Amino acid sequence: MHRVLITEHIHEEGLRDLYEAPNIETIVRLDLSKEELYEAVKDADALITRSGTAVDAKLLDAGKNLKVVARVGVGVDNIDLEAASKRGVIVLNSPTGNTLAATELTMGMIIAVARKIPQANNSLRKGEWRRENFLGTQLYGKTLLIIGLGRIGSSVATRAKALGMEVFCYDPYINAKKVENLGVRRLDDLHGALALADFVTIHVPLTGETKNMIDDEALRSIKKGAYLINCARGGIVDERACAEALKEGRLAGAAFDVHAVEPPKGSPLFDPEIAAKVVLTPHIGANTKEAQQAVAEIVVKNLIKALNGEPYENAVNIPYMENRMTLQEREFLSLARRMGMIAACVVKEHIAKMTVTMAGPLFEEFELNLPFELPYRYMPFTTAALKGLLEVRLGPEVNAMSAPLLAKEQGVSIFESRTEARTYKNILSVEIKSQNKAFSMDGTVTEEGKKRIVRVDGYEIDFVPEGWILLFSNHDRPGVIGKIGTLLGDYNVNIANFALGRKNGSGLAIAALQLDSSAPREIMEKIQKDADLLWAHLINLNGE
Template sequence: MKKFDILITDHIAEEGIEILEKAESVNYEIRAGISNADLKHILGNYDAVITRSGTTVDADLLENTGKLKIIGRAGVGLDNVDIETASKKGLIVMNAPTGNTYAAVELTMGMILAACRKIPAANSSVKAGEWNRKKFMGIQLLDKTLGIVGIGRIGGNVVTRCKAFGMKVLAYDPYVKQSCAENLGVTLCNSLDEVLSQADVITLHTPLTEETKGMIAKPQFDMMKDGAVFVNCARGGLVDEDALYEAVKSGKLFSAATDVFSYEPPKGMKLLELDNIFVTPHIGANTHEGQKGVAVIICEQIVNALEGRSYANAVNIPYMKSLLPEELQRYFELARSMGRLASQFITGRPEEIRFTMVGKRFEEDFGERTFDSPFNYQPFTIAALKGFLEVVLEDSVSFINSPYLAKDRNINIMEAKNDHYDKYNDLLVLTVKTNDGKETTIGGTLFAENIGKILFIDNYTLDLEASGNYIYFRNNDRPGIVGKVATLLGENNINIANFGLARVGSKGSEAISFVLVDDKVSSEVVKKISNLEDIIEAKYIRI
């Protein structure tokens, strides 16, 4: 049996190690605390690497990845992993977002209570022999307004607990549906400013990205209510810590609490000087249950992935095709075929790709949205994008890196969902805009026995199977042209399997044809077709 090699660069719970021990297909090595300089020399010798926050997986480290296939983070935060570089290298990046959810939620609640009631300071005071009750006058949560930024897995659980304290909740999250906010019983605001200006207690639960870095700075603190409480158990880089210091020192804020810092440990940081800023050393995930959870999840998923089984939590793969219902897997393949067809059909350089899903079967979201990520798309869009790019880029494009490759080529990707499209109720529509100002629109759906078919290209109505070898030609609609093409193919020993023809308007207008043939067609034959009278253009297209 082939053995996969796994390197562990940070300490993880023993329960995770036990999973690797039991897996007959893997060997593992623990090098906790290894420096990036040393790690860079050996990283390519392993099929997978398991890290926590102690290892920075940056572009330099990933320069020579060798046989590396997977980067696994035993935890939820991935700001120490260069996901874009990893994706361009074709590496799967996965985390364990659910393993320490409740640990992070409960710490947040503890920090909110600590900041509102000054519990840590009161504890220290009593232990120092003091008894100054007036010094620790606090704020109760009942009937106060919570302002929460980000209502994903952790934020949503914080909302539930704060509502149990009798709080009203305002939320800002541009990546969540209104229905999600309604289910949580919160008011979803249109802007961050709206939340910050009305909340009595503010808590952050967003990832750290280029978009969110420094999102809370002096202007944001200035717009907060006088006497507000500010809590950050998400990521340190979200907050300008000098501005936080000034907001608390000036009395603008009643107090603040933070578990995270822009650099850790935060030696010499000014905010550590203030008695009403309460801090902890990045312990959001530090419960026995939380550490066990993330270790078990990441080790199980890495073993599954290496052994070719279904796995979850790949942050740079927004879906697992195998987890889609069978019918939607067929739509996934249809989307890829439509992408291939579009790439070979268009002229000019692509500037914009729009993918529209029509009908109720596409109402569900099949991937979690993240800030500032090319993976803000559904699997069908990704499939179409890969199909479009692989015609030219071949093996260098994958489902992982296709959004990044499109981004590198300045192709704008758009996605939409509609209830209906013209006369169709269940449909995939791909539109490609090129630098010559032209737009090409292709529509497809599934027919009986889940056969994918192309229904139209622009204004031409068709009935094409979305696979196979095709000769496409556009011609002036005059008698005899189809016969000439068929004769030429016969003379070159090319068998015709099917023939699709469409025109817009009356006799004499332009027509297009797709001839399904059994084998690949040489460029010489295509050129002969192009040279026939009244043929405007001809191409060989493999879908």
């Protein structure tokens, strides 16, 4: 019998499979003190929780029999993933199941802010009858810009079209066929798209690329009198800039279910001066009975499979993989992820194909014997490269288990092969292709355990993939590096290292500058223009 401990309120219908499983004993213990929790987890084979239970190293040590920790929901901030992986504990979550709930809240927020429903309700409850204060805007015939056409964004598009809205999208990474099938028009310039929209709704993850995506500059591009809705993640919209746009009348209204700080304290959106234009809710996007049941059912189904040694989905970590790998294999795993991240930063459009090639005895001799089947049959190095590629675009919630499934969903074809090594004993190659561009790089790990990128687009080069990297291509002539160094110096950005790759007869070069800090957006624009570069990308490899 497997003992499963539940420490928080979970939808009862979502737990039905758990109660009916013949080889599982379910123990529900709510509102435990820390000491009681440590005692209760001692004999548990699995733990089911939400966000209120801190699954830290101490709790994992107490649960010596733990094989699985399951989080009902998406975020796993309350779980120490590194500690769980080291102990061989599988961490599961339920990233799907709330799509319809989030979609319907978005539509509700659009209607609420357009028709001033909360404000009208509050006014009437005060005994007022001031219909003239609540002149709204109808949706029929209006343009809706959807930023991010993933599962939720696509679902919003379908419903908005049913209301007679004209739907645009801004999503440089989405498959063109998907956009066509949805009957949505894709726009490639964000500021240009903002200038056309009557309503703007956001459905992207919070990443380095999307943080403060809707800032003061973007809000000055927006069509006057537009409405802004954010039910995605706090931090994507600069709340102070949004409040100013509302005060100045550039925005007619805004609706937020998510906030930069949660719970929000002193948010600019609470300013009484803009209260008549703002609708705010406390992150209730997934709060429906049906969604809560669905996420519980998903996590329970996979938990049962994991305990029974069957193929399962939605694992957040890969303890079975890393625990069975040598130190050098783990370094190549880390290298593959960083190569995927670099590729994602260079090719900023939909990726149609990724090819991972492995050469050398390390890959020839590699075997990963697992006690169960995976839902895909890729080498872990391919999976790690995919994870790096997708997490830049979809956020840190992408993991090695979900990456191949997300790639399939996004229409990315994956190929892997093994070949003989030549210059280096072991070498890993990653190539990605979009409709308009191909990009490739080779990397290795030295005998001393140092990760290196040794070739980019066929140019021999040698740099360490870590920290902030300015990667660029230029005409191979004097003065280019000097101009870039001067521009960086003007902004107090220090160059820590420099690597140059040249190809005889091409007249071009590729260079990598390792920087001590990030470079502001305006300096990137100046570098691209003043140094006459073919392309330049600032890549952040911190935080691994």
